Amino acid sequence: MKPRNLVLIVFLLAASLALPLQAGAQARIEDASVEAVFGEQLLFRARLFTDSPVESAVIHLQPAGAAQPQVEAVTVNAQETYYNLLYILDISNHELPPFSTLSYWYEVRLENGETFTGPVSTYRYEDNRFSWRELERGPFKLRWYAGDLEYARSVLDIARRGEEHIQELLQVNPVQNVMIYVYDTAADMQSSLARPEEEWIAAHTDPGLGVIVLAAPAGPEQTLRLEQRLPHEMMHLMLFQAVGQAITNLPIWLQEGVASAAELYPNPDYQILLENARSSDGLMPIASLCQAFPPESAPALLAYAESASFTRYLFDRFGSQGVQGLISAYARGEECEQGVQKALGISLAQLEREWRKDQLNENLALAALEKLLPWLVLLAAVLAAPAVLIASRLRGRRRSLAGSANS
Template identity: 35%
Template sequence: MGMMNMSLRAERDHPLFIRDCFSKIHNNLNLLFPVVMAALLLVRVNQVQAQAGIELENVRAEVEYGVGVTFLAGIKASIPIQQASIVIFNDTEGVTYAQPIQIDPQGRAEYRFDVRQNPLRPFSTLSWYYEFTLADGTTIQSDAYDVRYDDNRFTWQTLESGTIVVHWYDGDAEFGEAAMDVAQVGLQSIGRIVPIDLTQPVDVFIYASKDDLRATLETGGESWVAGQAHPALGVVTAVVTPGAGQVISMEQRIPHEIMHVMLYRSVAEGYNNVPVWLREGVATLAEINPSSDYDLALMDAVSQNRLIPLSDLCASFPAADGEAFLAYAESRSFTDYLLRTYGEARLLGLASAYADGLDCESGPERTFGVPLSQLEQDWRESALGQNSPAAPLQDALPYLVLLCLILLIPLIAVLSTIRKKGNPHGPETFVRK
């Protein structure tokens, strides 16, 4: 026992033991420091609020989609308030609105933000806070709050899986599960072309009809639109009517729109500079069950020599239904040609080149060494057989057939006449003896 005590004392006196003790004390202080500072900060905040004499209660925002957002708060002040205002910040557009507000005798403040006068993008976020000037000249700013301008015309059902959130209002639970399954499979399809980034949520809102969807469209609301992406917001919308064909619609539309979000997250703020033909090209390639009409529309346009030049599809697509569908078909075929020829890494490099600010014609020159016009010519020859040596013959084939018929019929008549003159008794029968 005495030897053990001596050993323990010797160990305690050892420099390494002393250093270890100091190290443990230092580590414990490091752990306690944030807690202590947070407590002190909380005390300080409470003291500031108490000194300011302002207390906010029941702060909230009520959304009426298509009409406006109403901001409400209960305000208690121990010192008379000389002036009050609300500051609203549109996070999506980077626009700030500051308006004076009135506080009634019961301490209630209400401000109505009219989206008909101040257009607000669907599903965007509004942040707001209050500013007060007290009778003694003190200026106080409240905490900030936020609300998302969701389409609340419907009673949405919601299903979450990780950061993928599916919303629908028409259809049962199995409908929502089917949509979630398609979204997950769609991510696998998307991942073959661009990286998957799910660090932020992706909300999928499914509408039962195009009429219901139209109120959320940022464009003119063309009749053929069956979905739209809000890439910066991480929100996509799609029309899927519950019923026998719902899975096919899901497989075409949900991955298509999610691809826009993933492409945005790959190229960030330069997304809007990426040509429409490339954005829609990769989106159509992400579709799990693409429409067979893409190829039919493309071949029909080739045969009639009415392909839309890709330079016309850089900024926008045609508004007319048929021309718009052809634009999608061309974009899909051309992007697929680039993907097969150069691979996904260089295709993403092309998107990045455009995102960096290069124009539609010169973007491919930095990535592939050839301008867009040359790539288009190569695609037409290689993928569509247009402008190849056999193309003129293919175009002239119907006329050649007609010419042959015109020449052949008189020739047959002449031969028939000659045979009749050579054998006036009619045909002979050859009999082997």
């Protein structure tokens, strides 16, 4: 075979592979695009070229992870040599999570009865209100818009150190592809989230998407905030990568507790919150933090503080293996209180009492009393001796008086 013929065959083969979904080849789609108004709508546009008049068109929309596509009617406008296709998706209801990926394709019905399915395209629904810069290192893809390249490198350093710290705490695999979006202000970050009502949160992870979103305002505390928030969110992600959907069976106090243990700079306010709650008898039982944390900021922060302290106590007392065993028990489907009993051999209530005593110096008066007990016994004995003597003398006197009266 002449080389020229071979080239021709390869070219024809490549051309046929490039059009795998175009049934009938009577139509083609060009310039498919998506324009986002973040948090409001997505505009899907394309041009349809066909010799036959168009009867109708639909668009198939399938977010990553969705079992079935959503099918919607498309507006078709005839131009001189092609048709404009337009569909507007309302995303103000937050049903499409920010930073998720969406597959879409058009399907056209022609007046001659033929149908035509266009190629599948993918679109990442990003927060396009900012000019993101991107830096990639290993499994981490960082996007940020405030700060220089040096700053971005320091963020990736914290990510690496966070991963090392997490692997010291738990036997989990290295993190896989993760997108990290760093916002400059908490307000910017919160407005990007699907649940913007939680105004006090400063970081968020969507483990299914492999996306971490956090705020790190410029200033003297920026590095500390990153050392706190980034490893915390990475632990959520790595835990999900380790146990998958079973993560939903882990008590919230444990999920947040291990995430707090991952922080390279632990929150210094937690100890103060715990002390105040203890002295005002306001500590929440750990069993009340199994399913959810309170939605309001003050009790939620106390719930984080308690979870962090309680989980750190578990690491200190039972080691990494103990905590790992506890996570496995929950991942197998154990209930909140039974998981502790089965994995650690103690009831949750008893463990909580011992944590409070150990970490919060609870029963301080009782502990002081226990120390003084031998002295108190001695004191009682010393005081009791003369009392016994006096009593026996009085008894003797009474007896002699009674004797004299009877006699």
